[in-house]
Amino acid sequence: MTVTLADVAARAQVSPATVSRVLNGNYPVAATTRERVLRAVDELDYVLNGPASALAAATSDLVGILVNDIADPFFGIMASAIQSEIGGPGGRAGGERLAVVCNTGGSPERELTYLTLLQRQRAAAVVLTGGAMENAPHAAAVAAKLRKLGEAGTRVVLCGRPPAPDTGAFALTFDNRGGGRELTEHLIGLGHRRLGYIAGPEERTTTRHRLEGHREALAAHGIDEDPRWTVHGRYDRRSGYEATLELLRRDPSLTAVVAANDSVAVGASAALRESGLRIPDDVSVAGFDDLPFSVDAVPSLTTVRLPLSEAGARAGRIAMGREEPPPGGIATVRGELMVRGSSGVPRK
Amino acid sequence: MTVTLADVAARAQVSPATVSRVLNGNYPVAATTRERVLRAVDELDYVLNGPASALAAATSDLVGILVNDIADPFFGIMASAIQSEIGGPGGRAGGERLAVVCNTGGSPERELTYLTLLQRQRAAAVVLTGGAMENAPHAAAVAAKLRKLGEAGTRVVLCGRPPAPDTGAFALTFDNRGGGRELTEHLIGLGHRRLGYIAGPEERTTTRHRLEGHREALAAHGIDEDPRWTVHGRYDRRSGYEATLELLRRDPSLTAVVAANDSVAVGASAALRESGLRIPDDVSVAGFDDLPFSVDAVPSLTTVRLPLSEAGARAGRIAMGREEPPPGGIATVRGELMVRGSSGVPRK
DNA sequence: GCATATATAGAAAGCGCTTGCTGCATGCAT
DNA sequence: ATGCATGCAGCAAGCGCTTTCTATATATGC
Numbered sequence: 001m002t003v004t005l006a007d008v009a010a011r012a013q014v015s016p017a018t019v020s021r022v023l024n025g026n027y028p029v030a031a032t033t034r035e036r037v038l039r040a041v042d043e044l045d046y047v048l049n050g051p052a053s054a055l056a057a058a059t060s061d062l063v064g065i066l067v068n069d070i071a072d073p074f075f076g077i078m079a080s081a082i083q084s085e086i087g088g089p090g091g092r093a094g095g096e097r098l099a100v101v102c103n104t105g106g107s108p109e110r111e112l113t114y115l116t117l118l119q120r121q122r123a124a125a126v127v128l129t130g131g132a133m134e135n136a137p138h139a140a141a142v143a144a145k146l147r148k149l150g151e152a153g154t155r156v157v158l159c160g161r162p163p164a165p166d167t168g169a170f171a172l173t174f175d176n177r178g179g180g181r182e183l184t185e186h187l188i189g190l191g192h193r194r195l196g197y198i199a200g201p202e203e204r205t206t207t208r209h210r211l212e213g214h215r216e217a218l219a220a221h222g223i224d225e226d227p228r229w230t231v232h233g234r235y236d237r238r239s240g241y242e243a244t245l246e247l248l249r250r251d252p253s254l255t256a257v258v259a260a261n262d263s264v265a266v267g268a269s270a271a272l273r274e275s276g277l278r279i280p281d282d283v284s285v286a287g288f289d290d291l292p293f294s295v296d297a298v299p300s301l302t303t304v305r306l307p308l309s310e311a312g313a314r315a316g317r318i319a320m321g322r323e324e325p326p327p328g329g330i331a332t333v334r335g336e337l338m339v340r341g342s343s344g345v346p347r348k
Numbered sequence: 349m350t351v352t353l354a355d356v357a358a359r360a361q362v363s364p365a366t367v368s369r370v371l372n373g374n375y376p377v378a379a380t381t382r383e384r385v386l387r388a389v390d391e392l393d394y395v396l397n398g399p400a401s402a403l404a405a406a407t408s409d410l411v412g413i414l415v416n417d418i419a420d421p422f423f424g425i426m427a428s429a430i431q432s433e434i435g436g437p438g439g440r441a442g443g444e445r446l447a448v449v450c451n452t453g454g455s456p457e458r459e460l461t462y463l464t465l466l467q468r469q470r471a472a473a474v475v476l477t478g479g480a481m482e483n484a485p486h487a488a489a490v491a492a493k494l495r496k497l498g499e500a501g502t503r504v505v506l507c508g509r510p511p512a513p514d515t516g517a518f519a520l521t522f523d524n525r526g527g528g529r530e531l532t533e534h535l536i537g538l539g540h541r542r543l544g545y546i547a548g549p550e551e552r553t554t555t556r557h558r559l560e561g562h563r564e565a566l567a568a569h570g571i572d573e574d575p576r577w578t579v580h581g582r583y584d585r586r587s588g589y590e591a592t593l594e595l596l597r598r599d600p601s602l603t604a605v606v607a608a609n610d611s612v613a614v615g616a617s618a619a620l621r622e623s624g625l626r627i628p629d630d631v632s633v634a635g636f637d638d639l640p641f642s643v644d645a646v647p648s649l650t651t652v653r654l655p656l657s658e659a660g661a662r663a664g665r666i667a668m669g670r671e672e673p674p675p676g677g678i679a680t681v682r683g684e685l686m687v688r689g690s691s692g693v694p695r696k
Numbered sequence: 697g698c699a700t701a702t703a704t705a706g707a708a709a710g711c712g713c714t715t716g717c718t719g720c721a722t723g724c725a726t
Numbered sequence: 727a728t729g730c731a732t733g734c735a736g737c738a739a740g741c742g743c744t745t746t747c748t749a750t751a752t753a754t755g756c
Contacts, residue, residue, distance in 0.1 A: 002500060004712060015736045020714060027715085030734060045496075050469040051408060052712035054399035055741050061465075062448075070449065071428040076419040083418070083451050098465050100410075101418065101449035103431050117409075117446050120398040148393075152350060237640060266644045273646075292585060296614045298621075298646035352742060363706045368744060375745090378704060400742035403711050 003046045012040035023048060054122060059153070061097045063319060064118040064126040066111060070103045072235070073291050074261065074308065078129045078159060081312025086125070086320050097124065097320075106201070108138040115145045118154070125155040125319035128169075129312075131176075131206030132161050143167050159315035160306070162205050163330045170318050170325040172311050172333055176206055176288075179304035179335035180213025181220075183286050184258060186302070186337060188221050191346050192256040192284065195223075196247040197230045198240055198268060200260040207232075207260060210288060214258060226251070235260060240267025248275055255283060255346035262287035262294045265301055269342070280344030290338055299341030306335045351394045360388035371396060402470060407501070409445045411667060412466040412474040414459065418451045420583070421639050422609065422656065426477045426507060429660025434473070434668050445472065445668075454549065456486040463493045466502070473503040473667035476517075477660070479524075479554030480509050491515050507663035508654070510553050511678045518666050518673040520659050520681055524554055524636075527652035527683035528561025529568075531634050532606060534650070534685060536569050540604040540632065540694050543571075544595040545578045546588055546616060548608040555580075555608060558636060562606060574599070583608060588615025596623055603631060603694035610635035610642045613649055617690070628692030638686055647689030654683045 009016040014033060021027040022037040029037075040046075054060040063086045067075035083099040100123070102114040111133070118126050126149060132139065143164050146156050150168035158164060163171035187195060197214055200207035211230070218225050228250040233239030240259055244267065247254060257272070259265035265287030269279055277283050279299055287294060290305035311333050317323035357364040362381060369375040370385040377385075388394075402408040411434045415423035431447040448471070450462040459481070466474050474497060480487065491512050494504050498516035506512060511519035535543060545562055548555035559578070566573050576598040581587030588607055592615065595602060605620070607613035613635030617627055625631050627647055635642060638653035659681050665671035 005714095006712080016713075017715075017737080018735060021735090024714080028734065033734080047464060047467050049403070049712050050465075051399040051402035052741090053714070055397070055403050055743080056712075056714040058714090058741070060399060069428070070418070070431070071421055071424040073419055073421055073424070076421070076424045079449075080417070080419040080451055084453075096461065096465060098448060098462075098469065099450065100446060101427075102447065103428055105432075113444065114446075116395060117398075117444060119395050121446065122397070122399060237644065263640075266641065270644050292611075293614065293641045296585065296618050296645070354742080364743080365707080365745080366705060369705090372744085376704065381705080397742050400711095401744070403713085404742075404744040406711070406744090 002049075003044045004049070005046075008037065008040045008044055008046050011044060012037045058122070060122045060124060062100050062118070062121050062123045063097050064100045064102060064114070064121075064123045066102050066104055066114055066126070066128045068104055068106045068130045069235075070101060072263070073293075074235075074289055075129055077291075077308040078312035078315075081309045082127050082129075082159070082316040082319070085313050085316030085322070106133075106204075108133050108135060112138070112141055112145065115142065115149070119145070119149055119152065122152065123149075123154050125157065127157045127159055127315050127319050128161055129159045129315075130161060131204045132164075134203040134205060134208065155319050155321065157315045157319045159311055160206075160308075160333075169329070171330045172315050172318075172326070173330065174206075174306055174311070175332050175334045176209035177213040177216070179288065179306070179337070180210040181217045182213075182335075182337045183288070183302075183304050184214045184217035185220075186339060187256050187258065187284060187286065187343060188217060188223070190284070190343060193223055193346075194226075194251070194254050194256070195229060196244075196251070196254045196257045198243040198247070198257065198259045198264050199230060199232045200235050200264075202232055210260060229254070233260070233264065235263060237263045237267035237270075240264030241271045242267075244268040244271035245275070248272075256286070256343070257283060258286045260288060262289045262291045262301060262303055265303070265342075266293070266297055269297060269301075279342050282347050284343040284346070286343055288335075295340070297342065302340045302343035303338050304335040305338050307333060350397075351392045352397070353394075356385065356388045356392055356394050359392060360385045406470070408470045408472060410448055410466070410469050410471045411445050412448045412450060412462070412469075412471045414450050414452055414462055414474070414476045416452055416454045416478045417583075418449060420611070421641075422583075422637055423477055425639075425656040426660035426663075429657045430475050430477075430507070430664040430667070433661050433664025433670070454481075454552075456481050456483060460486070460489055460493065463490065463497070467493070467497055467500065470500065471497075471502050473505065475505045475507055475663050475667050476509055477507045477663075478509060479552045480512075482551040482553060482556065503667050503669065505663045505667045507659055508554075508656075508681075517677070519678045520663050520666075520674070521678065522554075522654055522659070523680050523682045524557035525561040525564070527636065527654070527685075528558040529565045530561075530683075530685045531636070531650075531652050532562045532565035533568075534687060535604050535606065535632060535634065535691060536565060536571070538632070538691060538693050541571055542574075542599070542602050542604070543577060544592075544599070544602045544605045546591040546595070546605065546607045546612050547578060547580045548583050548612075550580055558608060577602070581608070581612065583611060585611045585615035585618075588612030589619045590615075592616040592619035593623070596620075604634070604691070605631060606634045608636060610637045610639045610649060610651055613651070613690075614641070614645055617645060617649075627690050630695050632691040632694070634691055636683075643688070645690065650688045650691035651686050652683040653686050655681060
């Protein structure tokens with residue numbers, strides 16, 4: 001049989017209440033008593049029953065982190081930073097919290113189901129990372145869930161996702177549009193006029209914002225965009241590879257390829273290389289995010305750095321109530337243009 | 349106030365017991381009654397209280413996944429595969445389970461703390477991924493914890509980690525030694541005789557086994573290893589970069605660099621390139637794991653492919669009791685040598 | 697038709713913990 | 727000496743569910 005609080009109490013010759021208080025450290029207990037209790041805990045190798053205490057105290061020590069794809073470092077880095085701040089083992093306070101990383105795989109239903117599961121567990125906080133799906137009914141359903149969670153006392157933080165109005169959620173939004181604009185402006189500045197764009201999946205805020213930034217830059221410089229220059233795909237390398245071949249087929253005269261993110265850009269580079277094109281001499285390539293591998297690409301990738309780690313850490317602290325939420329509950333996190341070897345002047 | 353089972357029962361004009369049974373579907377309930385209950389659940393927007401039901405039923409729907417570094421795709425890929433199998437949202441069965449991904453950061457204390465936290469939550473299963481720390485007292489402590497977990501009914505599975513004898517844990521072990529041997533044999537076969545080795549952190553089984561494989565290959569071919577040829581570091585790109593510079597300083601005549609994993613190999617490649625050495629003409633490079641980015645390195649990386657996704661999926665199924673554990677509780681997962689552009693004959 | 701098996705629903709006893717309240721010693725001021 | 731804070735420990739009432747056992751109603755067999 002498993003050891004219970006009562007067993008410890010019996011062994012330490014105190015009441016269960018006292019044991020509970022020693023363990024939670026939220027009520028004065030005489031030093032000698034505490035000593036005795038701790039010894040008993042140790043001797044019996046007692047481990048608190050989480051569900052029972054969550055039930056009695058009406059709070060749990062679970063913190064949910066929703067990510068679109070845990071195998072993608074973009075999310076891994078944020079998740080890691082969030083987790084390091086939520087005070088799990090190694091964190092500061094004794095109040096140990098368990099981070100629950102949930103992989104939605106970009107599926108709306110899963111996102112909702114996980115949110116319900118977290119609500120069911122009475123999570124202490126929930127952090128949603130990455131772009132949101134733009135499907136209207138789904139967005140409404142998520143907003144409703146977030147509101148419910150908030151009402152139940154769960155702190156909700158969005159990290160790298162647009163604000164969710166009227167939900168009480170705090171938002172740390174990435175300036176995807178601004179980053180996209182800067183990136184394309186950089187290429188235009190180099191002289192490019194025929195730019196392919198490999199966008200992410202449709203109906204995603206991140207996809208849309210980055211693309212809008214790109215188009216704003218084109219428009220600002222009076223460049224008419226050819227619809228053939230935009231291809232949609234997934235946020236992975238493979239997709240970048242295929243999309244690039246498609247782009248090349250549609251218009252071999254492109255002098256630059258802008259990708260939705262770094263993984264896509266790497267795939268694009270591979271496709272260009274295999275097509276006999278040199279980077280950046282024949283075609284320039286640009287990514288987004290500045291993931292760790294981007295600097296090692298050959299040539300190293302021009303991209304927009306997003307402070308994933310910093311943003312994640314901040315989101316984690318806000319979720320734990322250890323940092324003031326931004327004024328108005330919303331903060332914009334800007335990216336930084338990283339000009340590297342993959343972009344150059346267009347070929348003549 | 350939050351809605352409880354009793355509220356639903358009242359609304360549906362049945363007893364709480366009946367509601368519980370409808371929700372759990374583990375007891376016959378007349379169709380019309382079920383109907384009525386479900387409608388009430390819906391109307392009240394009721395969500396089961398997880399801790400309460402875990403307490404009453406003495407089981408929880410949490411599954412723990414321990415990883416060393418969630419920002420590293422090596423772990424991300426395994427975690428993703430495990431999670432996809434544990435039947436969370438999108439999985440098969442209705443019994444929805446919540447995956448708890450815990451990031452130990454390679455710290456023994458955290459590993460232990462997370463295990464305790466999982467024990468406290470009465471997790472349904474726990475999967476430990478990646479190499480184990482070899483520190484003896486720690487290993488014993490972990491083994492004791494695993495045994496406890498097992499006794500409490502938590503299924504424990506090791507994925508990519510050596511077996512833990514007498515703990516009742518199932519193990520899917522990677523054949524790191526064999527992979528290391530093959531890789532180095534490949535290089536020796538090409539004619540290399542002076543091979544640098546960038547090992548991972550000490551006191552890690554993965555590090556040791558890969559290094560042992562390397563040395564076995566050297567020994568088998570009568571190559572005396574110079575102690576200067578081995579450098580220890582972390583499992584990241586940065587470490588590979590620095591270690592390579594160190595290796596080059598110690599012995600500029602090396603013709604190949606074998607890295608502990610792909611990230612390290614990429615860092616090594618960068619260092620070589622910056623030192624004016626061509627790959628593979630001047631120095632060959634090899635990695636381990638075959639992560640997605642390895643094929644995109646320039647030149648593409650010779651490495652040992654580990655079926656991370658497959659192994660993770662299998663570990664997940666075993667953890668859920670949906671697949672027979674391997675005979676004896678232990679299975680070895682072999683890697684596959686991937687010969688690519690980064691390895692070639694040594695320079696003259 | 698009567699006894700027995702078969703479905704379905706309810707009553708109630710916990711699951712193991714937290715916490716408001718009460719109680720009893722002390723310590724201090726008067 | 728008496729009274730009153732004060733510090734520490736215990737009592738006991740739940741927290742919201744699950745589940746065993748019991749009760750009723752209907753179906754079945756002879």
